[in-house]
Amino acid sequence: MQSTSLPKFLRQKDEFSSQYTRTCRLDVEKRQSVLYVLGTTLKASLNRSAPPKTKYFSVKCTDNVQYIISPLLQTTSYLSPVPLMDNSVLLITMKEASVHENDNKLSVWYYDADKTVLDKAVLHLTGVDISLDVDADRDGFVEKNNPNKNTWKWGPHGHGAILLVNCDAESLYKKRPDHERNIKRRMSSDVKDMSPMVLRTKGPAKLPEGYKLVLHICQSDGEKIRVFISSGKRDKNIHTDMDHYPLVLYSASLSKEIPYLGNDEIKFYVEGVKFPDKDFDGLIHINLSLLEPISEGIPETPIFTDAVVFRVAPWIMTPNTLRPVEVFVCSTKDNYKFLKGMKSLVESSGYKLKICHEYMNRGDRWMQDELEFGYIDSPHHGFPVVLDSPRDQQLDDFPYDVLLGPDFGYVTREPKRKDVSSLDSFGNLEVSPPVTVNGKHYPLGRIIIGVAFPTASKGRNMTKMVQDFLWAQTVQEPIALFSDWLEVGHVDEFMSFVPAKDRKGFRLLLASPDAGYKLFKNLQNDGHGDAKLFEDIPDEPTITVNEILADKILQDENNYSQSCIDWNRDVLKRELGLDDEDIIDLPVLFKLVEDGGQYRALAYYPDMVNMIVLGENLGIPKPFGPKVNGVCALEQEMVSLMGNLGLTCTFIDDFTSYHKLMGEVHCGSNVRRSPFDFKWWNMEM
16 A cells, blocks of 8 residues: 655645546445546545544555545645544545556545544455547547547637538449448448547456446437448458448437457547538537446446537538639530630630530530539548539539539538529529638638528528528628529629739629720710620621610619619628729629519620639620720720739620520539638638
């Protein structure tokens, strides 16, 4: 037995301030065996077990055991009898794990008023080290017993492990997102999309008889994750299934006994099944409990629980300022000119062009409306994920059948068909570059959607299910603009972002009827009022600058359109922290058309704001505007405005195959871009 003096205890007091303190009984009538978990504190009432007439006590223990008495007594040793008080409590810890069962001991001796021994209580202690670990510091490695592993904190100095939704498809046989596939048909390479979790143990070769380690989750979390265990087998001839990684936790199995392996570790892989959404904040809790037997037929009781927290990675959109990787367009029987222009632009810009042919698009050319590219990321892995819109027209199979694959994920939201409108197409879903607004930084930008006017009793809106999903991703807080004034109703009809080397690193481009009328009036004043729009388009009626300026109805329609755009301009300035110098007005006119008793706007000539941005190269709808000395005045204005930013304009003829069908270049194309260098978990929230 060791001699333990008071000064030593005073120096070690912090070792007994464990967050996990367990009540322990002392019993003078029988020897007790106690399983102790390193890092915890056993707390025993000295009075509860003291024999009648006890006035004094003393404590003895083996070298690996430490203790203090609370409240502390002014004495130099607890080996000699010291007074027993009503509130005397013994706090016990161990320094190291045991080698064998019951290889440590602590005894409490009780004395009467004459300091004669009345009885003693003996604890035989078995120390084990148990730690359920995750990558809580987000460096790609699973460290041991991180003190912050069971909480989540945002920011560069934050903590908490990260979980990916396993929504790609490792196997192309009967292709489905991996988390939807039958486990027995999944590939072992699937584990790279999962987050590692490690159970580390140290102590005797086995736990005392009847003790169990149980891994468990709550019912709600069981619907959002799966946990697989590594079997430790290494059969080099098997690489096509998950036999090496049995499923242990999921919605139908919320708890599982886990083997204790002594001085060893067990690796788990945690799979995300659901993205954050309206009813799910993204946080997942996994618990490991040590259960103690009472007697046969009586349920075990928990004596220790360790816990870890994961946050499911959000789906993140990519703005025009990020580097393009691939450009997607459709081939249809009537879009040869458009396709030729796009091929030339993409190839000269040095990017990949992928064409969706007619057998797949079935005549649906609106690539932008069908899908939105984004990605998910964690410290150990990340991959692109396509968000499939609920428009469900002829292109509906493309995101699933063509894009979904190894390291390319898929997610969608499927509201009731009656709730879906044109505003659910993803020309109505954009994202800004990074901005700072009133001191709050949005390093991943902000999502932008279009909705009905706030005071409108009737109007089209993006379906609530899609809006809820976008809001739940958290890291790109959405902004709602008024887009229902447009016949198609998409925000990309009046706004876009282009990169810039000064100010905030970008410019917001806005369609501006005022800028259009100003340009036409200047042409008229300079003697070019007879210059014609559309004169190079076969079978399209031409109209002169003078005729446009004389059309009072058209002027009123554009005053209305400008008012709607100005509303959105003010919202964007406020929500993105923009100044007028960050905005460029593009000369675009609109006209109103009747739609079910309501009047909504369409672009009068090809809408130049509806462009594709490929680095410093812009693919802009060819406007077929009035010519001065053989040069289109609208093109010349765009070249001047964009040239000031160091951007190059390529004008693409989309008049017949897109503009006449109420869309433009951006509507008919889509770009997958590189992810942000900034890591979403470093955001200050």
